[in-house]
Amino acid sequence: MAEDDDIKTGFASPPCYAHELELFDNGYMGVDVQAALDVARWRKAKRDELIAARLKFSVKDRRALAQEITEELERILTPKAGMILSLYWPMKAEFDLRSWMKKLVEKGVRIALPVVREKAHPMIFREWKPDAEMEPGIWQIPTPVNTDEVTPHVVIAPLVGFDKDCYRLGYGGGYFDRTLAVLKPRPKVIGIGYPDSRLSSIFPQPHDIPMDMIVTGREGVISREP
Template sequence: MIDKSAARTAALARRAAAHVAGAATAGYLSEVLAGYRGVPLAGYLPMRSEIDPTPAMAEAAAHGPVGVPVIIAKATPLQFRMWDPDGALIPGTFGTQIPAIGEPMIPQILIVPLVAFSRSGGRLGYGGGFYDRTLEKLRARGPVMAIGFAYAAQEDPALPLEITDQPLDLIVTEKGVITP
């Protein structure tokens, strides 16, 4: 098994190539979210070569609360702020964008960005542990669905995982839906 650093480097290269190819679509993500209209959800505002979930988030926002993550500090769970598709954004931490205004919210569905995924629901992120801490905290409160959203090229069948890595409940790519 390769280490996380090597897996991350290889996956970021695959993601960048898929992003440049321009095949991204949030169509399958929209289909999945349509079955959960009105359920509080949080997505993310893409950075670098991340696949863009905002079209699906905008559709969901017409039916219920949608938030985005806000990084408060290193080694802490994320918090979430209400997001309006037409709302003003300001710079956040680590190159993110966050709503200029917005009430706090707690999601029951979390659209999770990632560097790589496995069909068994494994997820490799950037290495900060923000989503693992967040999912652990949210799941301690009650049921939460974690949907990994990625390019199909980000799949890695030999993904190195640790006991603290929180599993994905569903993976959505531009090519379809994968149920672990």
């Protein structure tokens, strides 16, 4: 099946900005609610703009960028047997790294996928293999079932946008932030996205947790500024 067909089949639209405000109802006190609402509205508009832009990329160009990103990730990580690496199932023109996932499994790397068990709570990670049983999860994204729950050494997170300080603009559900806030030990976290998705700032809020680095395939590796 072609990449575009994979992306279009069974995936719902990303959440609206109201999901971001749930973060402030779950333990983030002392926040200027009006300012948070303004940021959430701005993020919703910017998210829609960036997703629309990347949907215009041809499948050929998308695959070329995905190849550049996997080569950079191989250089950064040097994946080896026993490493637990969290990746993702692509949607909305995200880079499709599933072929790389299969190759990593053949090398003995353990691949995990994030799983939402309960709305507005941290995710867990379940091991994935090419023959794993899958079921629709949140937003109808396939997730593994009946596999081991694991703690990844490295989390590779798709992003919609990012800024110079490696803050990630995601889909607004806040799941990665909640998860990274409680994971122990904290894994290395790498965001991947389109080169043109860089923003001057995402206006980070108290709940936002920056990535350790961002990989886009054309700008090299962007690491957090000291």
